[in-house]
Amino acid sequence: MKKILITGGAGYIGSHTAVELWNAGMEPIILDDLSNSDEKVLDRLEEITGKRFAFFKGDCNDKSLLERIATEHQLAGVIHFAAFKAVGESTSQPLKYYKNNVGSLIVLLEFMQEQGIQDLVFSSSCTVYGQPEVLPVTESTPRQEAESPYGNTKKICEDILMDYVKSKPGVRVISLRYFNPVGAHPSAKIGELPIGTPQNLVPYITQTAAGIREKLTVFGNDYDTSDGSCVRDYIHVVDVADAHVKALSYLSGQEDNFYEVFNVGTGKGNTVLEVIHAFEKVSGQKLNYVIGPRRPGDVVKTWADTTKINQVLGWYPKYSLEDSMRDSWNWQKRL
Numbered sequence: 001m002k003k004i005l006i007t008g009g010a011g012y013i014g015s016h017t018a019v020e021l022w023n024a025g026m027e028p029i030i031l032d033d034l035s036n037s038d039e040k041v042l043d044r045l046e047e048i049t050g051k052r053f054a055f056f057k058g059d060c061n062d063k064s065l066l067e068r069i070a071t072e073h074q075l076a077g078v079i080h081f082a083a084f085k086a087v088g089e090s091t092s093q094p095l096k097y098y099k100n101n102v103g104s105l106i107v108l109l110e111f112m113q114e115q116g117i118q119d120l121v122f123s124s125s126c127t128v129y130g131q132p133e134v135l136p137v138t139e140s141t142p143r144q145e146a147e148s149p150y151g152n153t154k155k156i157c158e159d160i161l162m163d164y165v166k167s168k169p170g171v172r173v174i175s176l177r178y179f180n181p182v183g184a185h186p187s188a189k190i191g192e193l194p195i196g197t198p199q200n201l202v203p204y205i206t207q208t209a210a211g212i213r214e215k216l217t218v219f220g221n222d223y224d225t226s227d228g229s230c231v232r233d234y235i236h237v238v239d240v241a242d243a244h245v246k247a248l249s250y251l252s253g254q255e256d257n258f259y260e261v262f263n264v265g266t267g268k269g270n271t272v273l274e275v276i277h278a279f280e281k282v283s284g285q286k287l288n289y290v291i292g293p294r295r296p297g298d299v300v301k302t303w304a305d306t307t308k309i310n311q312v313l314g315w316y317p318k319y320s321l322e323d324s325m326r327d328s329w330n331w332q333k334r335l
């Protein structure tokens with residue numbers, strides 16, 4: 001069984017990816033410092049898969065820890081999720097973000113070169129596109145100046161990967177640009193664990209429905225969209241996880257010094273109000289929400305063109321927006 005190191009594997013997308021890797025016949029080796037996750041996830045992963053995954057608690061900037069993992073496990077590839085992701089915090093603490101998100105990628109690439117590990121899948125984001133002029137967004141849509149230090153770390157990491165692969169180190173790399181991952185595992189055993197006030201729409205919706213938040217504010221209903229609220233491409237986290245499995249399988253058939261980027265989305269945009277209504281429909285809950293003013297800096301609308309990932313990796317999303325809302329709500333109730 002191929003062993004795959006998952007940095008940030010106790011986190012939201014990493015934990016779901018561990019399950020899908022296992023289902024596809026690969027063994028996840030998890031490294032996480034638990035700065036934004038809980039060790040109990042390991043128990044939940046065992047409940048879902050029947051397997052206790054190897055877990056290393058620590059910082060993936062720590063090369064000696066990576067080396068220790070490599071002495072205990074022969075690694076066939078790496079998926080690098082570990083990063084800080086709070087956009088607001090990145091503005092007030094940019095160095096924390098550059099150090100962790102950019103620094104860890106460099107340490108990891110050095111480690112991979114020293115160990116002769118070829119394959120890497122990197123977590124990028126649609127944030128690199130900013131507000132695109134033409135929709136849907138293809139992988140060749142020009143990237144825009146980042147709106148936040150967090151977004152800039154993703155752009156810089158993509159550039160590092162591109163330059164590094166050009167230097168012919170023998171590696172094969174795919175950057176996946178996720179649109180808006182939502183939902184939770186259908187078992188309701190793992191999901192997103194927002195610490196403090198959620199930064200994203202769906203956890204805010206479910207926490208409001210659960211009575212943890214008093215009300216949800218929709219930031220603007222006078223944009224040029226079907227109902228005036230902002231549009232995003234919401235993709236179920238299990239589908240996002242599956243994209244990593246497809247990416248790794250694809251990499252293993254490529255020549256050395258390979259680099260590609262792929263959008264990971266549904267190919268369909270939904271407004272904030274459509275998401276709220278989908279949630280109300282599947283949960284049977286009336287959501288307490290109000291319309292507020294526009295929020296400065298918000299991208300008005302973005303959604304993915306997924307032709308490339310469909311055709312090249314053979315990846316297609318299986319879950320609908322309603323599925324995502326149902327699974328998010330079941331996860332919230334479990335919490």
Ligand SMILES: NC(=O)c1ccc[n+]([C@@H]2O[C@H](COP(=O)([O-])OP(=O)(O)OC[C@H]3O[C@@H](n4cnc5c(N)ncnc54)[C@H](O)[C@@H]3O)[C@@H](O)[C@H]2O)c1
Nearest residue numbers: 008011012013032033034035036037059060082083123125
């Ligand atoms: N969730 C989204 O909406 C989204 C969208 C686009 C891109 N991404 C990217 O996907 C990746 C995973 O996101 P997520 O939503 O699962 O986040 P998450 O915070 O749930 O998971 C990240 C995990 O990495 C761990 N971590 C952070 N720094 C670490 C370090 N130095 N060493 C070891 N572990 C460390 C955290 O404890 C956490 O468990 C991130 O790189 C994020 O930027 C996420």
